[in-house]
Amino acid sequence: MNPFYTLVADRAAHCCEYCHAPEMVFNFPFEVEHIVPISKGGANAEYNLALACRSCNLRKGTRSSGIDPESNTEARLFNPRQNEWKDHFQVETESATIKGKTIIGRVTIACLEMNSQTQIMARGLWIRLGLFS
Template identity: 45%
Template structure:
């Protein structure tokens, strides 16, 4: 895990509890300093998910085999795409974690 600035420092964000969260390193690197991304369904820009102010289950769910995120809203879909949350490496890891009983995480 790595620390992610929800509002990037390069865009005026501060290093404070309210603006920092944990993210997997891969997702954090793909996010870079983005705060919005394109929703693949609507083609419109949508803000990225903010884990400090938004509820995970309103924007995301798990696929039936629990290896992939599914976006329920434009925020969820745009976040999944921008952070590449369903890249092949992490999907394979989730599959192994599910077999071991470590996944999906309790909500």
């Protein structure tokens, strides 16, 4: 287990800092990931670490930016240490989708495929169970 896991998981309230999946419904701990990848000059330090579900972490990989599906311009991904989630994302509870309120939100949703069919189905259950915020 990552030596920073307890600190990062507690800080994130045991939710993925990207899609907000609740860790408690999985049968394994979420991953501590580097917001700015080590390969791109990121540090292995508390300020560069985030809690990520397996889906978000795998899809993010070494990315730090992506293309906005609306404007077709490049923008950086959401940074949980620098940005407030609610400023960039909005949950549509009826459809269980996450909408991007900003270019950063839209790029992150697209790159991490946060509205894949599997994610929407799971998020819908979490919403109904009161486990998603």
